[in-house]
Amino acid sequence: MQTNTESRVGPISQQLFLKLKQCEAKAAIDCVGIGLIKNDAQATLALALLEAYGDASEGFIYFEPCTARSTTRPPDAVLCTRDAGIVVIECKGYPIDSIQGVKAGSLLIAKRGRIVQEGPFSQVRDAMFAVKGSVDKLLGAQYGGPLFTYLVSLPNITSQEWASKKYDQSFPSDEVIFGDQLIASILRNKIDTLVCSGLVQSKRSKPINQGDIDLIKHVFGDSDVINREKHMPVGLVNETLGLVIAQNEASEKSMSTDQKSLCDLAVGGFPRYAYGQAHG
Numbered sequence: 058m059q060t061n062t063e064s065r066v067g068p069i070s071q072q073l074f075l076k077l078k079q080c081e082a083k084a085a086i087d088c089v090g091i092g093l094i095k096n097d098a099q100a101t102l103a104l105a106l107l108e109a110y111g112d113a114s115e116g117f118i119y120f121e122p123c124t125a126r127s128t129t130r131p132p133d134a135v136l137c138t139r140d141a142g143i144v145v146i147e148c149k150g151y152p153i154d155s156i157q158g159v160k161a162g163s164l165l166i167a168k169r170g171r172i173v174q175e176g177p178f179s180q181v182r183d184a185m186f187a188v189k190g191s192v193d194k195l196l197g198a199q200y201g202g203p204l205f206t207y208l209v210s211l212p213n214i215t216s217q218e219w220a221s222k223k224y225d226q227s228f229p230s231d232e233v234i235f236g237d238q239l240i241a242s243i244l245r246n247k248i249d250t251l252v253c254s255g256l257v258q259s260k261r262s263k264p265i266n267q268g269d270i271d272l273i274k275h276v277f278g279d280s281d282v283i284n285r286e287k288h289m290p291v292g293l294v295n296e297t298l299g300l301v302i303a304q305n306e307a308s309e310k311s312m313s314t315d316q317k318s319l320c321d322l323a324v325g326g327f328p329r330y331a332y333g334q335a336h337g
Contacts, residue, residue, distance in 0.1 A: 142264030
């Protein structure tokens with residue numbers, strides 16, 4: 058995962074940044090990417106997520122997370138806990154006055170003297186399915202896989218402002234979290250409602266298997282062990298090539314000390330590959 062937790066990027070107000078760092082320090086949840094947050098809108102979302110889920114020691118919150126297979130267009134946040142499953146969130150800092158209308162599920166945004174069409178829902182869905190594809194491939198999705206949901210966060214717009222423009226009548230507001238709703242209890246209730254609906258629709262009994270949470274971190278490059286332990290296929294015959302290949306695939310592949318140190322080098326955000334040495 059590409060992260061830079063030491064440096065601040067973008068115009069985040071000092072007071073909000075300090076509050077965010079204090080909340081991160083107290084949180085039990087695995088939190089990565091605070092240093093990649095670009096502005097007050099994203100920082101407000103991050104603070105609400107930490108306040109709502111900071112005590113979930115078995116889960117994680119990743120900000121601007123790149124998967125191990127792709128560094129393009131990461132979502133603004135990914136939340137994963139036992140109660141929430143996997144929630145992918147896109148954050149947009151539009152003020153209400155910059156939105157000139159809604160058309161076909163997209164927002165018409167005034168930018169530098171012209172109107173541009175932006176689709177935060179298509180963006181967050183694309184990001185969610187990219188993560189889901191990698192997670193399903195990793196887990197094998199024997200039980201249908203974890204429950205995935207998504208949200209669009211608009212921290213600079215209140216629900217009252219949105220309703221006053223009647224955008225709530227033409228935009229799926231159930232999947233939007235507004236600035237006045239970025240309070241821990243309200244945010245958690247919003248996600249709980251989405252999760253309950255998703256469980257009913259998918260006929261799942263729970264959002265995620267708790268034992269899968271650490272495995273899912275590998276999708277985002279959290280890889281002291283690059284490949285998880287795999288089960289051996291049944292029906293393989295001794296002393297055959299198929300058995301040898303299956304044994305190699307099932308074996309645990311760990312980074313050496315040198316590989317770990319090389320992976321810690323700063324490479325300006327560019328992708329990197331770690332190659333192992335073949336032993337005969």
